[in-house]
Amino acid sequence: MSEQCMKTKWVDYSKCIGCESCEAICKHMWGTSRIQMTQTEDGVMFPLYCHHCESPQCIKACPVGAIQKEEIGAVVHDPEVCRGCRAMACMEACPFGAIYHAGGVVPITKCDLCAERRQVGLGPACVEICPVEAIYWVDVAELPKLRTKEAMDRQKLVMSHIAAKRKKNKPKAPEDKK
Amino acid sequence: MFSTMNFGLFCGMPLEPNGYRVAIAGAGPAGLIAAGNLACRGYHVEVFDKMPRPGGLLQFGIPEYRIPTPRIEEAVDRLAEDYGVVFNLRTKVVGSLEDPAGPAHDEGDVFVTATRSLADLRRDFHAVLLSTGSWRSRRMNVPGENLDGVYSGLEYLFPLRAAHCQPDEVCPPDLARRKVVVIGAGLSAVDAAQTALLAGADQVSLFYRRTIAEAPAGMHEIKHLTAKGCAWYELAMPTAIRGADRVEGVEFVQCSLGEPDESGRRCPIPDKEHKQAVDADVVICAVGELPTLPDAAALDMKRTRKGGSRWPRMTMLDGVFAAGDCLTGPSKIGWALTGGLEAARSIRRWLRHVVRHP
Numbered sequence: 320m321s322e323q324c325m326k327t328k329w330v331d332y333s334k335c336i337g338c339e340s341c342e343a344i345c346k347h348m349w350g351t352s353r354i355q356m357t358q359t360e361d362g363v364m365f366p367l368y369c370h371h372c373e374s375p376q377c378i379k380a381c382p383v384g385a386i387q388k389e390e391i392g393a394v395v396h397d398p399e400v401c402r403g404c405r406a407m408a409c410m411e412a413c414p415f416g417a418i419y420h421a422g423g424v425v426p427i428t429k430c431d432l433c434a435e436r437r438q439v440g441l442g443p444a445c446v447e448i449c450p451v452e453a454i455y456w457v458d459v460a461e462l463p464k465l466r467t468k469e470a471m472d473r474q475k476l477v478m479s480h481i482a483a484k485r486k487k488n489k490p491k492a493p494e495d496k497k
Numbered sequence: 498m499f500s501t502m503n504f505g506l507f508c509g510m511p512l513e514p515n516g517y518r519v520a521i522a523g524a525g526p527a528g529l530i531a532a533g534n535l536a537c538r539g540y541h542v543e544v545f546d547k548m549p550r551p552g553g554l555l556q557f558g559i560p561e562y563r564i565p566t567p568r569i570e571e572a573v574d575r576l577a578e579d580y581g582v583v584f585n586l587r588t589k590v591v592g593s594l595e596d597p598a599g600p601a602h603d604e605g606d607v608f609v610t611a612t613r614s615l616a617d618l619r620r621d622f623h624a625v626l627l628s629t630g631s632w633r634s635r636r637m638n639v640p641g642e643n644l645d646g647v648y649s650g651l652e653y654l655f656p657l658r659a660a661h662c663q664p665d666e667v668c669p670p671d672l673a674r675r676k677v678v679v680i681g682a683g684l685s686a687v688d689a690a691q692t693a694l695l696a697g698a699d700q701v702s703l704f705y706r707r708t709i710a711e712a713p714a715g716m717h718e719i720k721h722l723t724a725k726g727c728a729w730y731e732l733a734m735p736t737a738i739r740g741a742d743r744v745e746g747v748e749f750v751q752c753s754l755g756e757p758d759e760s761g762r763r764c765p766i767p768d769k770e771h772k773q774a775v776d777a778d779v780v781i782c783a784v785g786e787l788p789t790l791p792d793a794a795a796l797d798m799k800r801t802r803k804g805g806s807r808w809p810r811m812t813m814l815d816g817v818f819a820a821g822d823c824l825t826g827p828s829k830i831g832w833a834l835t836g837g838l839e840a841a842r843s844i845r846r847w848l849r850h851v852v853r854h855p
Contacts, residue, residue: 336563336564337829338829338831339830339831340830340831340834341831342831343832343835344506346835356831360716361715361717362712362714362715362716362717362718363715363717364715439509440509441506441508441509442500444506446500447500447501447502447506448502448503448504448530448834449502450502450526450555450564450568450569450830451564451565451568452500452502452565452568455500
């Protein structure tokens with residue numbers, strides 16, 4: 320599993336206009352959106368999303384191994400293996416607030432880079448619907464090019480918002496928008 | 498690494514034609530996503546739009562610094578070339594009943610060269626989706642509103658974008674070295690103020706009758722604007738636009754906040770004692786837009802919104818569906834997409850269960 324062929328998702332928050340298109344298409348595709356909008360106290364809106372990390376904390380946190388990293392890089396959750404534990408440690412563990420309550424027998428859901436679509440040769444839906452080209456599905460090797468100063472400044476703002484929200488909601492996991 | 502936007506993202510290639518024909522009025526985000534969704538499943542889709550290019554407010558309302566136009570243009574081309582969606586441009590879908598108030602004039606009507614009646618579409622297609630948006634600017638109803646130099650948010654923003662593709666037909670107002678007052682605190686007001694700043698206006702002021710905390714565009718957008726040099730007047734309610742034959746200034750009263758109104762926001766109460774005025778050469782009233790629908794009375798949107806039909810998003814006219822800003826009033830692109838997708842799903846089910854044979 321060479322790093323060269325690993326693909327991941329990147330959202331350039333400096334381009335994002337908070338229009339909610341990604342959330343809308345994801346909800347249409349999968350019932351519960353796996354990329355969800357959040358809002359700072361100042362009213363800046365942006366989507367929280369799975370970064371398909373190189374060493375994912377959610378995988379380490381899951382006691383039954385229900386989350387795995389695919390060979391091509393996607394971090395996927397297997398509802399068959401997920402026991403629906405009450406602890407939902409994966410949610411707590413994710414630094415990007417990108418694991419969501421699914422509200423069913425299987426309690427969580429997360430982005431799998433549109434696994435079903437990829438099986439038929441299509442790409443992640445949110446990438447194709449973003450009107451401002453803020454969402455990328457890229458080789459990990461290309462990430463450094465995308466991490467512009469503007470993008471990283473906004474990324475920092477987003478991370479501090481997640482941290483503030485975590486602190487406020489403790490011990491609850493970050494809650495959904497609606 | 499780069500990928501184009503794709504409203505037909507549901508499939509790689511459309512299915513074989515299934516014989517059903519669907520007309521979509523309005524080529525904004527709601528109409529385009531419904532077109533892509535239906536085309537993927539083999540429906541013959543024709544889109545009607547009054548503007549010279551598809552895209553709706555993505556193309557003509559939202560400034561270039563937010564949404565890059567080429568991306569929208571590529572997405573639309575792809576819908577036509579790869580998914581077989583037929584576009585009928587400069588064609589406005591109109592009602593068949595005479596409006597007692599006379600023919601309505603909405604923003605963008607200057608481009609219309611042909612009309613199709615809703616009744617025609619219902620005859621020629623198995624189903625019709627109305628995603629006609631909200632292109633009628635709300636008025637403040639204050640004296641001086643018709644003076645030269647007073648524009649609505651859309652009247653100001655949309656010629657700028659239209660001039661980009663049809664330079665002979667529209668002439669955007671030049672705001673260089675002007676004193677500009679923008680009224681409102683929604684995203685179109687913010688966009689108008691920022692665009693005026695970029696156009697080299699001498700002075701740009703934003704007037705809002707509530708406070709920054711209630712601003713629909715969000716506190717961040719207002720702060721961003723003031724940091725760029727825009728003056729911010731809150732709790733300021735315009736009472737008149739002054740001028741002999743063109744704009745010379747804006748009169749306003751200071752307000753205080755009272756009890757929450759039906760929108761849940763605290764209501765501004767004007768303090769009649771505190772009348773003030775500022776000078777202005779140009780006033781942009783971006784105080785909201787109203788839905789623009791053909792045959793609005795027959796569609797009965799009030800009942801439609803409450804789910805008055807058995808079929809989600811079907812209006813009170815059989816086989817006519819609605820989605821986007823024309824149903825909900827101005828809102829976000831994501832909401833328009835959700836509406837378009839729900840309508841497409843409902844149309845597919847209705848055709849299968851009720852019309853059955855194409």
